[in-house]
Amino acid sequence: MSSEELAARGQTTAAQVRKDLSHFGSFGKRGLGYPVDELRARLRRILGIDRTWNVGLVGAGRIGLALFEYPAFRARGFDCVAIFDSDPEKIGRELGGVVVQDPSAFEEAVRALGIELIVLAVPAEAAQEMAQRGVDAGVRGILNFAPIRLNVPPRVPVEDVNLVMELEALSFQISKDEPDA
Amino acid sequence: MSSEELAARGQTTAAQVRKDLSHFGSFGKRGLGYPVDELRARLRRILGIDRTWNVGLVGAGRIGLALFEYPAFRARGFDCVAIFDSDPEKIGRELGGVVVQDPSAFEEAVRALGIELIVLAVPAEAAQEMAQRGVDAGVRGILNFAPIRLNVPPRVPVEDVNLVMELEALSFQISKDEPDA
DNA sequence: TCGCGCTTGTGAAAAGATTCACGAATGTAG
DNA sequence: CTACATTCGTGAATCTTTTCACAAGCGCGA
Ligand SMILES: NC(=O)c1ccc[n+]([C@@H]2O[C@H](COP(=O)([O-])OP(=O)(O)OC[C@H]3O[C@@H](n4cnc5c(N)ncnc54)[C@H](O)[C@@H]3O)[C@@H](O)[C@H]2O)c1
Ligand SMILES: NC(=O)c1ccc[n+]([C@@H]2O[C@H](COP(=O)([O-])OP(=O)(O)OC[C@H]3O[C@@H](n4cnc5c(N)ncnc54)[C@H](O)[C@@H]3O)[C@@H](O)[C@H]2O)c1
Structure with missing residues (x-):
């Protein structure tokens, strides 16, 4: 071609x-x-996608679960091997072969399962703490949905997803052609 | 400042x-x-965010519902005023004051409610058709979650969200520092 | 084997984005 | 009112990315 x-x-x-x-x-x-x-x-x-990456999901809320159930990740080599949530209602529940764990088990699981990437889908208040704990436990990259700027060492790449900004980008592109409303 | x-x-x-x-x-x-x-x-x-934008959600599946229930959109002026889904099980259900409608009502609702932006959260097969129908009905911008490139006139901006690629960006950044595995 | 139609890989040119650096404003304090 | 410490707005310089354009390589068919 x-x-x-x-x-x-x-x-x-x-x-x-x-x-x-x-x-x-x-x-x-x-x-x-x-x-x-x-x-x-x-x-x-x-x-680096000629292999499988073990992914940990932090936060089994609305967006976290939607992602977990999305088959395209596994199909492309991103295998979610652990889920963490602080809600006692959710801990222990099984989702597609993976049991939701208490965040206190986070570091241990990262090491035991060889988790290199985490998806942060927790409220903004909890995101920095979980990011730090992940990095300390050996996580090498973070996909962050929380609307805050994470403070992590430069060796750990972070990809931020900010959907409000995506909508704002649309509104800007639409509005900029209109001299005035 | x-x-x-x-x-x-x-x-x-x-x-x-x-x-x-x-x-x-x-x-x-x-x-x-x-x-x-x-x-x-x-x-x-x-x-263009000094006002409210009426948004239509197309596809009330996992990602669509997570987005709909996310309060930050309304808080920032993006008001989801209609939901469309082709699943008979979902049509008629009410979610936070909005009733899920059959896609056949799409064009009519776009015009009646003044929907200028749509969020496409349908399977890839349905995305192009719904995009085209939206544009024909007067939609001015599209936030697209389906993993395909939409074909729309250039006056209609499209923002694509591809979360698999975000993970791949992380894996690339991690892998590129390693001479060889 | 040779000539021809394609297409790559890559320097050089052009376009675009970021950084520098400084004249011109601005408020403040004496 | 003047001197001064700030900080903006912006051309010029630098750096980066994209585009251009063409020599060199490749397969094919005569
Ligand atoms: N829902 C969306 O469409 C959407 C879109 C973009 C960004 N976000 C962001 O994603 C994050 C999650 O959003 P959501 O809508 O899924 O929220 P949610 O409230 O539905 O889910 C958050 C989950 O995190 C859990 N949690 C809280 N603290 C935790 C901790 N320390 N460790 C582990 N789990 C913890 C909660 O128990 C809850 O289950 C938020 O930061 C939000 O701003 C959400
Ligand atoms: N779930 C995720 O985390 C995720 C992440 C990124 C991208 N996506 C993409 O988002 C899209 C939706 O994913 P999902 O996981 O929510 O799928 P889903 O199957 O849970 O939901 C899709 C919904 O769209 C409805 N639908 C189908 N055809 C329709 C039509 N013509 N009009 C209106 N509704 C229609 C279905 O009834 C279903 O409710 C897909 O293209 C997927 O690739 C999903």
Whole structure:
């Protein structure tokens, strides 16, 4: 497949595709394009998704459960192996083979199960504490839904999901074309 | 408040704050900094969040309901005034004052209620169709959770939320420091 | 084997974003 | 009223990203 076709599929340009790929190596064959299967395999390796990641879910509330039940994560190699929630009502309940645990078991479970990524879906007040405890226990990356800026060492990447801001981005794009209301 | 202090809070630099703001006008006073209340008011206006937006939720599944019950949206001016789902089990149920409707009522409701934004939380197969129907009915922006690229006219902004990619971004950042596994 | 049609990989150019640095305002204190 | 300590707004300089454009490589068919 040529960079031209990859670009069309990825909503970008052929030059961009080639430059981006060339940053990681030389994948294509001149006159022929890129061998799709091999390219995918090498990109999976570069992205670090050529393996399974053990994920811990912190907070079994509305968003946490929606995520846990979303099959696409496991299908893409992100395996939620533990759930933690402070609500006594929820502790002990089983969800798809995983039992909700008390947060006091967090550090132990991170180490025992080899959890490298956590999804933080707890109220903002609890997020910083759980992030810190996770990092101390060996967590290497955090997907954060709480609307606060987490303070963690720079070696631990954090991806923030802020859906209110996504809506605000829409409202800005819509409003900016209107001189005045 | 000075650009220095704004920068510290926003994880950026003073020069960046000043350049960004200057792009929209001249808000500060030399020697003094920016008047916070007025700055906030003017930024809200620029972002288009100085008013309420009527939002329609398409798909009352796991993620859709989690979003609907999330109070931060209404608190920030995004008011979910209608819910649509094709599941007969769900149609007619009331959730926080809003009744789940059959998708056949979609266009009518968009017009009647003045829905300008929709949240697409339906399976990927249904997303394009509902996007198109929304746009035809007058929807002006789409927050899309379905893992497909929507085809809509350029005047309608789309914000995609792809949580698998967020996790992949973490795995990449973690893996890239390791020469080899 | 040679020529031809494609397509990559990559320097160079262009465009875009960030940082620097300083003149011009602004309030304050004496 | 003047001197001074601040801090904005903004051109110029720097850094980054994207786009351009083309030599070099590849397979194919004659
Ligand atoms: N619901 C949404 O659509 C949505 C969207 C974006 C962001 N968020 C954010 O995600 C977070 C969770 O939102 P939610 O709507 O799922 O809230 P929720 O109240 O439904 O769930 C939070 C869960 O966290 C648990 N919890 C509290 N403290 C805990 C701790 N220390 N350890 C483990 N569990 C703990 C609670 O028992 C509860 O079950 C919040 O920060 C919210 O701002 C939610
Ligand atoms: N659950 C998650 O954590 C998650 C995360 C990211 C993205 N997504 C995406 O969000 C979408 C919804 O995911 P989900 O987990 O909530 O799925 P879900 O199956 O729980 O919910 C989907 C809902 O949409 C309804 N529906 C189907 N066709 C419809 C139509 N034409 N009009 C109106 N409603 C219709 C179904 O009846 C169902 O209630 C999917 O595209 C999924 O890939 C989900």
